Amino acid sequence: MVDNARMRDGAVAALFAFIGLAYLALTIVGTWNNYSSVPFWDMWNGYLEFYAHSSEGWEPWWALHNEHRILLSRAIFWVDLHVFRGSMVLLFTLNVLFSVCIFLCFFATLRRLVPDGQRRITVAAAAGLIAVASFSWIQSDNFTWAFQSQFFLAYLVPLLSFCLLAWSAERDSRPLFVLALLTGMLGAATMANGVLASPVLVVLGLFLRLGWRRIVALLIAAAIELLGYFHDFKLPPDHSTLLGVLHGMPMDLLRYLLMYLGGPWHFVFQGRSLWFPVIGGLLLLTGIVAVGVSMLRARRAAPLQLALLAFLLFFGGTALGTAGGRVAIGVEQAMSSRYLTPQLMAWSALLILLVSQFRSFSKALLVVLALFIPLALLRFQLLTLEHPSKLFDHQVAALAIQMNVRDPDYLGRVYFNDRLVFDMAAEARRDHLSIFDEPPYRAYAQHAGTVMPQPGAACQGYLDDAVPLASDGTAYRITGWLTKADDFATPAFLLVADADGRVIGSALTGIPRPDVAQVIDPKAGQSGFVGYLAGEGRPRGPLTLIGQSPACQVSVELPAAP
CATH class of the missing domain: 2.60.40 (Immunoglobulin-like)
Known part of the structure; x- marks a missing residue:
């Protein structure tokens, strides 16, 4: 009987591993099918024009890109252009590798928090769901646009910093603490929301009951990060502010926020109703509250559980900031493909918390979800097999730029200003970089x-x-x-x-x-x-x-x- 149970558990675990690997394989295929060395949209100024000025000192590296300081991505762009002549193979490859890193970080956390061999199916089902979330094609914009490394890094880097701080508390390790502190500060070099990482580290440090010297070190790091980021900061003129939205359209803000929190459920239920992501957002909040109440009652929490809660706090701050800046565009914008990456990560974090905190969490329910959700999202995952015709149009647009021909019909498909794009591409054309090579x-x-x-x-x-x-x-x-x-x-x-x-x-x-x-x-x-x-x-x-x-x-x- 024991051997039969082990064989059954092994077969179930193998099934979920296969689902996760299948999703990863399809995402790799989709990224391959969408590969293009033609710069698209922000890449003309944020990639080619940046590289043209990259030797002019520190300023081009730390300059604002909209409201973001994308220093880490600019370093990647520089390597791609300087070493690989702008082929963008490195950029597309890293987008996939960053999603793999996200999965591995969550998977390692899951294994640490749920090590019990008696819960093998629970761990396998949860890992399968995390893999589906990490590699789902509903976040395709972040795989098919070479510019999007910062969208992965803006959440992966803070997640790593929170986990590193938790591990440093478990082991009372000074090197891990220093690494967590530096990684948190590095968050500011990803996107605007990355500035929240160091302040959240301070909160996490308090809950981890670190010594006062380490708390002070985290406070100093957060202050340096915030001062450095907001020095000479200018908000783009077309962006709304959170206070303005709270005053002028509070209900739209609330709806946008809930839809942002529950965005993946819009796709699970095939976009049948905008109420599904709203309900999903309420469920996410309910799950976080349930975990928090349970921890308070038990008066204990594993450091890695607190790290996941810190990530959800970081995600919540990001969601609120995004809602304040984007709600004027329309509430449906909350479910833009590029926003699905942090949303899926938040649900992965909550799943691990639920499974680790509630040992009675229904194994049957988890198995059903681990089968239902991949099937529900399969329609989107199979889109990876398509070869988009727009890539040819982008090549034609690049030909127009190479030939100094102003053809708005094609140029408008790669950049919104069919005049400025020629100036942005001038040095790349001269030096035969990127598509011009x-x-x-x-x-x-x-x-x-x-x-x-x-x-x-x-x-x-x-x-x-x-x-x-x-x-x-x-x-x-x-x-x-x-x-x-x-x-x-x-x-x-x-x-x-x-x-x-x-x-x-x-x-x-x-x-x-x-x-x-x-x-x-x-x-x-x-x-x-x-x-x-x-x-x-x-x-x-x-x-x-x-x-x-x-x-x-x-x-x-x-x-x-x-």
Whole structure:
């Protein structure tokens, strides 16, 4: 009987481990499918423009990015651009690794607080839920946007500082205490909410009953952190303030706050009603109160339990600050994908507290939740298998920037100001960094305005359209298709030469062309292209489309002007 029970428990534990690993594997696949070296939105100024000024002293590193000081992320950006030429592989990889670190930190805490071998299924089910929370694709913005390392660090770093302080209390370890203090101060170098880490460490130190010298050290560290952060601080003009919102829209603030606390339940129940996250927020608060009351009654709490409560206090302060600054945008904004990371972490912390504090916590309920929630979120996790078409649009926008073509239709997909983006990208273009280091962009920079040798192999292709860009005045957006004549392979990109053989344009292939596949060959199904003729008005005479990788060429006529 004992052996059968062990086998059953082992099988259940293996099932939850499989679920967690499956979620991680799908998240890795999703991050791979969403990889792009094209800077997006804040990356033009916060990544490329920062790097251009990074050698000008300390100020560019500590300067505000909106209301945040993203020093740690800037260090990562610098390494990516200086060492890896802005490929962003490091950035996407770290986003996944940070989520793994979050899981490992929670898992280690769970194992320390619930070591009893008789609760193997409970631990396995809780660990499975924590894995699902750590790797769920409902927080996809933080995996698919290379800029988002600070969103993981802003919660991982404080969590580590709280756990380190708890471990230092358990072992009466001075090195661990110093490490906790420094890690807490490092929180200010992640995002604005990171400044709360050191003050919360002071509160945690009091509950851990540290000696007065260590409490004073934590107070001094918190004071230094706050003074350093808010020196020369300026709140962005478009941000509302907590006091203003409390006075003007208190009910919206309360609703936003509750929806922020219970955001994951909006996705668990497939977005059927905005009441689900509100109820979830109330449940989170109820769970915290229940744990707190139980600890008070027992008059004891493990240091790591207090660390988790400290994290929930930190999360609560973050939620309140976010609500005050963002509620004017709309309460639904509380469930933005990027905000799901801290929300899921808060629920992981509460789960560990419930399982560790209430030994009678229903194993059956936990197992049901550990099966139901992954199934409920599976629809979102399977989105990792898709290949977003927007990534091609981002590459076209980067081509427009490389060619100095102002095309708001495409540029607006990577940055909100289609004029400033050219200045922000200037040094990256000059030094061939980031997307501008890739072959299509380097080739145009190298050959623009020159006569280049044309390959002997023939292409088949057609120039469907050449639309003048009113915003530019002299440039044209071109579309068409191109494939190699002998084997119907599609070139990776193409250059366009005028009647004199001078390169005056470029285009990227990869657009589905089922019409070409049907008439020419199925291999030519992705032969569609879009690109630009730059800077000299409407060219005269035939144009030559010069395919690259594989090389081929074909002469085409420019479509008649409308």
